[in-house]
Amino acid sequence: xxxxxxxxxxxxxxxxxxxxxxxxxxxxxxxxxxxxxxxxxxxxxxxxxxxxxxxxxxxxxxxxxxxxxxxxxxxxxxxxxxxxxxxxxxxxxxxxxxxxxxxxxxxxxxxxxxxxxxxxxxxxxxxxxxxxxxxxxxxxxxxxxxxxxxxxxxxxxxxxxxx
Numbered sequence: 346x347x348x349x350x351x352x353x354x355x356x357x358x359x360x361x362x363x364x365x366x367x368x369x370x371x372x373x374x375x376x377x378x379x380x381x382x383x384x385x386x387x388x389x390x391x392x393x394x395x396x397x398x399x400x401x402x403x404x405x406x407x408x409x410x411x412x413x414x415x416x417x418x419x420x421x422x423x424x425x426x427x428x429x430x431x432x433x434x435x436x437x438x439x440x441x442x443x444x445x446x447x448x449x450x451x452x453x454x455x456x457x458x459x460x461x462x463x464x465x466x467x468x469x470x471x472x473x474x475x476x477x478x479x480x481x482x483x484x485x486x487x488x489x490x491x492x493x494x495x496x497x498x499x500x501x502x503x504x505x506x507x508x
Contacts, residue, residue, distance in 0.1 A: 364474070365395040367427060369467055371483045372434065383442040386417075386487060388463060390435045392427050392479075399426040402435070403476060406466040409439050411449055411459050417441045427469065437465060458486040 369392040377387040388407070394400055402424050409417040417439045427433045449459055467479040 366471070366477065367395065367400060367469060367479065368393045369479045369481055371463065371465060371481050374461070374463060374483070374485060374487060376487065376489070377438060383440050384446055386439045386441065388437040388439065388465065390437060390465060390467065390481065391432050392435060392467065392469075393432045394427040394429055397429045399429050401426050401470045403468040403470050404466075405435065405437055405468070407437055407439060408464045409441070410462040410464075416445045416449070416461075435467075453489060456486075458488045460484075460486050 369390055371388055372391045373389040375387055375389075377385040379385070386409070390405075403422075405421040405424055407417075407419060407421075408415055419439070421437065424435060446453070446459075453459060462484050463482065465481040467481065469477050469479065471477050
């Protein structure tokens, strides 16, 4: 009897492994704004849903590191759904407090950017399977805005990815 149960478990596990699953990638990381609490950066995550119906997103967690230490982290509970048969772009805002930015002064003054590592965990709820975490990561440089860019004159700060 236990042999039959094991065969059934293996069959179900194989079928679930063969099911198409959503795919995600970090498309961009950009300077978003400057406020009293700190500097806000924003990551854009593209998620491709292979199914014809929407899939709910349970949570997005993120960790932004620079110089091997965490400078921002957080969770975004219940950010919405991924549309069926489409790529949905999710925006993940990350607030870096001013005191943390100032502690990175050595890296900033050298080349007016912040070298970073970004890790994002996208937790989605798939029918039958349950919660699935899609881990994403990228490395790059966040160019800091100039004073002209901060006050509305000139271009925008850019981010260069090094994957």
